[in-house]
Amino acid sequence: MIARPRFWCQSALLVVAAASWGCAYAHPTAPRTTQAPGPKPSVLFAARQLHNPPALTGSGADAQRATLAFIDWAAFSTVDEREDGRRMIASARDNKDVAATLCAEAFKAQKRDHSRALVVLGILGEMRSPLGEECLSRFMRLPFPKEGREVDGEIIEQTALGTLQAKAIDGLAYLHNGTGDAEVLRAVAGHPSRIVRAEAISAYLWNYQNSAEARATLATVVRKGEEIFLDRVRREPGQGKEPFNRSLEAYLKAHPEVIAPAPERSQYAPKPRSPYTTPRATNNPPPPPPQ
Amino acid sequence: MNLRVFKRAITLGAVLLLATQTVPAFAHCAQTSASQADLDLWATHGCWQAFYDWHDPVYGLRSSDWTDRGWNDVCNTNLEYPKHWNAAYLLTYGLLDNNDQSFHGTVDYRATAEAAGGNYHDGLFHLVSDDNQFFGQFQPPDELFTDCPLYDDPVPNANPASRAGDFMHEGWHAWLLKYNWDNGSVGGHRPTQGNCTAKGCDYFYFHNISAYLFGDMWQNDGTANRFHSPNQVQVEFLCDVADQPQAWVPDSVRQAAQADANQRAAQRFINGPGYSCGSPRPW
Numbered sequence: 223m224i225a226r227p228r229f230w231c232q233s234a235l236l237v238v239a240a241a242s243w244g245c246a247y248a249h250p251t252a253p254r255t256t257q258a259p260g261p262k263p264s265v266l267f268a269a270r271q272l273h274n275p276p277a278l279t280g281s282g283a284d285a286q287r288a289t290l291a292f293i294d295w296a297a298f299s300t301v302d303e304r305e306d307g308r309r310m311i312a313s314a315r316d317n318k319d320v321a322a323t324l325c326a327e328a329f330k331a332q333k334r335d336h337s338r339a340l341v342v343l344g345i346l347g348e349m350r351s352p353l354g355e356e357c358l359s360r361f362m363r364l365p366f367p368k369e370g371r372e373v374d375g376e377i378i379e380q381t382a383l384g385t386l387q388a389k390a391i392d393g394l395a396y397l398h399n400g401t402g403d404a405e406v407l408r409a410v411a412g413h414p415s416r417i418v419r420a421e422a423i424s425a426y427l428w429n430y431q432n433s434a435e436a437r438a439t440l441a442t443v444v445r446k447g448e449e450i451f452l453d454r455v456r457r458e459p460g461q462g463k464e465p466f467n468r469s470l471e472a473y474l475k476a477h478p479e480v481i482a483p484a485p486e487r488s489q490y491a492p493k494p495r496s497p498y499t500t501p502r503a504t505n506n507p508p509p510p511p512p513q
Numbered sequence: 514m515n516l517r518v519f520k521r522a523i524t525l526g527a528v529l530l531l532a533t534q535t536v537p538a539f540a541h542c543a544q545t546s547a548s549q550a551d552l553d554l555w556a557t558h559g560c561w562q563a564f565y566d567w568h569d570p571v572y573g574l575r576s577s578d579w580t581d582r583g584w585n586d587v588c589n590t591n592l593e594y595p596k597h598w599n600a601a602y603l604l605t606y607g608l609l610d611n612n613d614q615s616f617h618g619t620v621d622y623r624a625t626a627e628a629a630g631g632n633y634h635d636g637l638f639h640l641v642s643d644d645n646q647f648f649g650q651f652q653p654p655d656e657l658f659t660d661c662p663l664y665d666d667p668v669p670n671a672n673p674a675s676r677a678g679d680f681m682h683e684g685w686h687a688w689l690l691k692y693n694w695d696n697g698s699v700g701g702h703r704p705t706q707g708n709c710t711a712k713g714c715d716y717f718y719f720h721n722i723s724a725y726l727f728g729d730m731w732q733n734d735g736t737a738n739r740f741h742s743p744n745q746v747q748v749e750f751l752c753d754v755a756d757q758p759q760a761w762v763p764d765s766v767r768q769a770a771q772a773d774a775n776q777r778a779a780q781r782f783i784n785g786p787g788y789s790c791g792s793p794r795p796w
Binding site: 262266296298307308331333343378389416428450459466467470474512 | 546549551556557560561562565571576584585586589594613629646647669693695699708711712718719722723733768772773775779780783784786788789791793794795
């Protein structure tokens with residue numbers, strides 16, 4: 223039976239509507255925003271007042287405001303502003319209210335914002351003071367989770383706290399005193415996270431300029447099977463290739479067992495690609511560098 | 514309209530409705546906040562239109578994959594799409610490319626992450642997934658997924674450095690596919706063994722700085738002397754963000770990169786640990 227023209231008109235309308243929607247869905251449209259575009263990054267950068275950290279001073283509520291402002295500045299600061307920040311932190315090393323605010327913020331950020339917590343713990347460690355030490359030691363006593371959400375083969379709650387406690391260990395090692403060192407060596411021997419144990423070894427060695435004495439001390443507490451961490455190759459900011467390559471060469475000579483076996487070929491050759499599924503990617507160069 | 518025509522119209526409508534249901538019904542990542550590192554990096558570019566206009570075709574993004582994730586709200590820092598291009602911004606401009614100090618150059622990292630086919634991989638698409646069991650996935654032949662743990666604060670990887678680091682990791686699975694290498698049967702990695710404590714392990718193919726000219730990271734000689742694994746490429750990228758960044762890269766981004774590089778280097782390598790990055794000085 224042939225349907226009456228009226229039905230075909232109605233059907234055609236529906237098909238056209240669906241096709242239009244389908245086309246809109248399948249064919250990419252440019253990303254959009256309802257906000258007015260901002261100025262170029264170079265303009266934003268030029269407007270910044272560099273080398274001018276907020277003062278880390280005051281008491282009570284003033285100290286609290288100043289400390290929070292300083293954390294925001296520190297998190298956003300450039301590589302070239304590092305020494306400005308360090309000077310300001312050193313000037314506040316005996317300020318109890320500043321230290322208390324930093325400490326409270328570290329515990330708060332631990333639950334809410336991992337990257338902010340890293341910055342705050344770094345500032346506390348850089349204070350190199352008993353006030354910072356007390357807080358970092360308390361942070362190290364946060365119970366390490368035994369279970370949690372597994373992401374890509376790791377328990378994400380363990381990685382989160384492990385990386386933060388590794389940052390706290392950096393501060394304790396930087397104190398370069400008996401109580402701080404004792405905390406670091408305890409972590410080397412007994413912390414449940416390899417992340418923390420590895421950083422404790424690295425930080426201890428760094429703070430003792432990789433001395434033979436420091437290595438001997440670590441050798442008495444390092445876990446069996448983790449001795450290789452004492453020889454681990456480190457690359458530091460600004461380090462040239464010669465010292466790095468020399469230390470890598472020495473490491474591989476001392477530990478030939480870490481040289482990987484030859485890679486293996488897959489038994490399955492990749493299937494030829496259909497030209498119809500080729501991404502519409504371009505090789506366009508990006509806009510000129512922003513700064 | 515008589516009853517028969519009405520029924521036909523209803524039937525046709527139902528068929529069309531069913532057909533549209535093949536479009537994925539998206540749940541979403543948290544979409545309620547952005548990390549300090551994301552916000553700090555964002556503040557350096559202020560939602561720069563020239564970049565996000567460039568980014569979407571270069572990363573093989575399709576609007577249909579990113580609907581309701583910020584495709585139509587590209588300056589909303591809480592959403593996945595803006596966070597994706599924030600990471601791409603770091604990757605594109607954030608490295609110093611010091612031939613004497615960097616492991617590899619922007620040219621290597623960009624070619625690994627971006628969609629275009631070439632020496633590093635065949636063409637690919639970037640997609641997003643609500644799967645919470647992974648940071649990212651490469652689904653052969655050409656789909657690179659980034660998942661909610663790279664977008665949802667307070668997961669430690671929800672920052673632009675770790676997100677871009679995952680572009681490296683998944684992009685390197687595409688490299689393995691292109692050149693027909695077998696990196697293991699546990700999701701493209703090897704089972705827990707040796708010095709690796711995670712469930713997906715790689716070998717670290719140690720190499721000197723300047724062993725690879727910028728642009729040569731894709732090369733291999735079929736031996737362990739000149740080869741990379743996905744976790745290694747990721748660690749080397751994160752190290753370069755931490756140690757060899759442009760001066761304007763915010764401290765929060767550099768610190769997140771360093772923390773991720775070091776935890777990964779300590780836990781993910783059978784013949785580990787990999788290199789340690791950055792200074793242990795706290796700030």
